[in-house]
Amino acid sequence: MYYPEPIENLIINLMKLPGIGRKTATRLAFFLLNSDESYISELSRSLTDIKDKIRLCSVCYNLTEKDPCQICSDERRDRDTLCVVEEPSHMMVIEASYPNRYRYHILHGVINPLDGIGPDDIHINELKLRIEKENIKEIIVATNPNIEGNTTAHYISEILKGSQVRITRIAFGIPIGGDIIYTDSQTIKSSIENRKDL
Ligand SMILES: [Zn+2]
Structure with a gap:
């Protein structure tokens, strides 16, 4: 029926x-x-x-009505640094914490061989060209802390070897307000590896 x-x-x-x-x-x-x-x-x-x-910004691949997008046209933002993220929604999260501070490069995915997604399927080559063209000093790779996100971060650092750009990766560890007792061992390891001087 x-x-x-x-x-x-x-x-x-x-x-x-x-x-x-x-x-x-x-x-x-x-x-x-x-x-x-x-x-x-x-x-x-x-x-x-x-x-x-809606289309993609030709500079950062953000979703936009006009090209270049509002963020790329915003003169207040740091011109030396790019935040590299997987998706527009991830950009929004960083933007909520640091309003009007960074410019972004949106990959629209991560390298995932099991799903047949290679570097050419996401906007990685455009990232390389952009770093040269805009004379970027630092990229903050803010892909997720999982296998695909780490593989993508590693690939980015490989293709930029020999260039002058500083490549940093966001730190992973115990969440603010969290408790060590409830933290999994991978996160504990990451917290120890990413420790800072007091
Ligand atoms: Zn843009």
């Missing part, structure tokens, strides 16, 4: 979203079915707008 086709189609399309199973998709579909016409048109417009109006 199926719902009428338009409802079934909506359910199937919602199920393509990450983390949405048939049950949730059905609930969402009925929510939409019972929503005002105005909300439905606003939602459809938002969906078409992300495809029509």
